[in-house]
Amino acid sequence: MTEVYFHCSDASHDLIDSRGTAVSDLSEACAHGRRLVHAMMTAPNAEDWRGWELRATDELGVDLFVIPFASVIGRLH
Template sequence: MFYLYFHCAGPGEILIDRDGSEVLDLIEARDRALSLARILVEGAYGTRDFTDWHVYVSDEDDEEMLLIPFADVMPTIH
């Protein structure tokens, strides 16, 4: 079990996760980070550019565990 924080950051802006979440492993942490990015992108679709944003997943000592780019959940045009 890990206790991790899921901060979101982009050019000139940081959304700090002050509460954190308990996850079983880094796979669950990655899934949670992708879900968070997806929620933010879908909630602001067309009104905000998340191209350079990422989810910074860290432990209680602020050690980086994962860095997930929002690009992983951005819609693509085929």
Template structure:
């Protein structure tokens, strides 16, 4: 198991994840990241999520991958 952190940001804001989650591999980290993005998007909010990015980092602070919220949102209609 590996501890990973899911920080989110825009060009104007950064929110650090101080708790993280234990995952067994990158596939589990990716699935968790996608669920997190979906939960933020589904909140009742006036936030425009199109510019947000989720940064997934290991316990050493090394970035493993990013998930732009647009990848989960899809194309605007």
């Protein structure tokens, strides 16, 4: 198990994950990150999520991957 931190930001906001989440591998971390992005976008609010991204880091602060929120939104009809 390793701790992964899921930070979310756009040009004017930074939401820093100071607790982290224990995951067994990178695949589990990616799945958890996509669930977090989806949960944030579906919560009742007026935020425009298109410019946001989730950045996952390890306990040393090394970037593991980035998920742009726009990639989870999908194509507009």
